[in-house]
Amino acid sequence: MTVLPANVPPGGTPAPPSGTTPYRFIETARAIETEVGQVIIGQSEVVRGVLTCLLAGGHALLEGIPGLGKTLLVRTIGEALDLTFSRVQFTPDLMPADITGTSILRDTSDGGRSLEFQPGPLFAHLVLADEVNRATPKTQSALLEAMQERRVTSGRATHTLPEPFFVLATQNPIEMEGTYPLPEAQLDRFLFKLTVPYPSEDDLLRIAQVTTGANMPHPNRVASGAALLELMHFARDVPVAEPVLRFAVRIVRRTNPETPDAPAEIKRFARYGSSPRGLQSLVLGAKVRGLLEGRYNVAFEDIRAVALAALRHRIILGFEADAEGVTTDKLIHDVVATTPEE
């Protein structure tokens, strides 16, 4: 059994509950997809990506222009999963305490006063951090620390966030003025970075039909937070064959320009490659994808399928790439295409 230490919840990895079966996992996951799909027109890849990220126990960063339904997607997932949901609109004047919570002075019943912690919006199962790059680095750091540690420290007290805890952050690739791009070290905390594409003509037609009528569709709740936790634990048990693991390792190594067998494009355009955390994301995402595809193991194609989402925010491009318009997606495509399975 392959045990990976990535994003391990506090307390370690519990054994999968006996009630969780592969069939149940797949049924639940597909039910969530179906419910979300009723509200979110098109964007099936993004929905699958977010779901994979949730089942792998990670946080997702969604990038796309305004109006593509990012916020709606996150909210719909929250509703389908019967999870507490909060949304924070990040602005430059947003302070860390605004999201983590703050201690306030309260009168006690005995006539005294005490400091009482008022949880912020982070104390929810599903947090939508909208336009996360508009907040100051200070606030971003507070958010990202909570994402990593799954706890919030206020004053001298540490408050554990609820489980499951997911942050789905969005950012806008345009209107960069007045924004604070997330530092690479903090981007690394996101399991996946998903790019929300512009809908196709058919999808736009359906969006127009569905969302402009009198009755807006609402998702049914198909799973609870506890069930989601079970599924998360279950997904971690998916076995990975050594050749597949080695394939993932080779891909991650080859994103590093200092690796001898890295592709020429990587050596030319990339400044830094993926960290080991990227490998963890890659394998975890592949495990979930394998299950969602009806398998109990990870295949090479699972690694390939999640490579973009898992690695695109972990490769830092150099000046030459900017000058020539080379994107991380292209580099990852090259790496995956040229990495041998054996």
Added chain:
Amino acid sequence: MTMLSPAATYHAELREQLGSVGRALSVQRGLLWLARGLAAGTFVVLGVVVWAWTRDAVKTLPIPLLVVVPVSIGLLTALVSLSVRRKMNELARHIDRAARLQERSTTALELGARGEDFPLAIAQMRDAVEHLKRVDLLEAFPLKVPRNELLTTFFVVVIAAIVGISPNPWLLRARASNPSITIAREQAQRVQRLADSIQPNDSAELDALRQLLSKGAKTVDARSNEPDAALNALQDLEQQVQQMGAGDDQLAAALAAIASALAADPTTQGLADAINTGDMRQISQAARDLAQASRSLSGQEQQRIARVLRDAAGRAGRVSQSVAGNLSDAASALQSAAAANAADASDVAQGDQGRAGQQGAASSQAAQAASDALNQLGDSASAADARQRAASQLESSRNALERALGRTQSRSGNSSSSSGRSSSGSQSSSPSQSTDQSRAGGQGQAGDQGGDGMDGNGGMPGGDQGNGGDTGQGGGYSTGGPSQNHTGASVSELDAITRPEQVPGGGAVAPDQSSINPYTSDAGSGNTRTAAESVSPVYSSQPTQGNDSGSIPIGLRDLVKDYFSSLDQK
């Protein structure tokens, strides 16, 4: 009973499934490598054919070997590929890829090997086994005809065939510029025809000679593109044939010695006559006839012939022990047969039928022994005849090739043995031959026995040279004798005579003296008693020589050549 855990059970089942798939794959791989080996083998064959083509030796390549080589290489590579066992994990990965099992087998195999038994591992292994069972082997591993390899094989074979049958332009050019190549090939063919004309079943000696000639002909043919090498091969062959015939002179001398003794009896007169002809073939046939006749002789005849043979054995003993031995054995056997016949007749007269039967059987056995001894003599003569013919042909071929190469012929050394044999054969017949010859054709036999330098083969322009034992009989030149006013100049001197008007002899000729030119005189009136086969090679070399030397007009060369070629075929 030990119950296996589910993980172990699935693992065992998985390995079994993989094993069966692996065997199927091995067979498929074997077929593929068979085709690849076949293709590789055809390349080898192509190389051999091209190599032979450059040396104009394609016809000498054994076709069965050309087929066996690629087939053997194909089978060998197939066997090697079958013997190579795949590791189980490699096999699992191969099957995963081919059957699109998405690493199910690989993962399950690892889990089984590690003995993992957590629920998802069990589920995964079960899933892998189920998927493996559903794999359609023919669909996952379709029996693909190795088209590329087979097409390669086909094209290489076609190319090899085309190369094999097409003439080599460089060699053709070389032949055109160097006629000696063609002559070398022709001579090789002549030697081969001679070898083919020898019946291999007659005796071991003949079989050995036939093989030697055949092998030599092939060697000469193979080296015909390098005429010098072909000439060397021809000379080597000639020497080997001469070595084989080292005892033929003794045989001829012994036969000559016994001729007069054999002429004393009408029954052996035929053998004597044959010996007098000097033709070993006739001698062989006469000896066999005598052997056949000896079985049906009466007792008195047997005794008489036994005496004759014993007398002949006594004469031959001074020259050849083997001939003497054969004759002596035959004489003894005939003597025994005669004695047995006499005893048989006596027993019959006395009415002792049983004893008479025994004597009759003894007589038959003795007659058979006599017959065998005479047959052995015939075999020796037959072998000597074949060797003489071979030596004659080889010398002729060598001369032709030497002329083509523009070399001065130095035949004295090589021709000595044949001329020696020739002269000895003639000499052997001298005691009685002289009278017969003078009666028949008036030609002095003594002259025929000329000097040692006589060229027995092909050296004399337009002459009918004596070949071995056929000297002086019938046609042919006479080197003159005392009765013909010839001065007895040596034959070697006569070789230099190229025009018939030249007067042989060293003395001055007075205007009132007449002289008979041996080159323009009539041929002898005696019958030609030499077998055509024994002289044909010599004659057949004449048109070639004539053509080469330019003595035959250009317009008639083909006619002459065709005529002698037709004689060869006969």
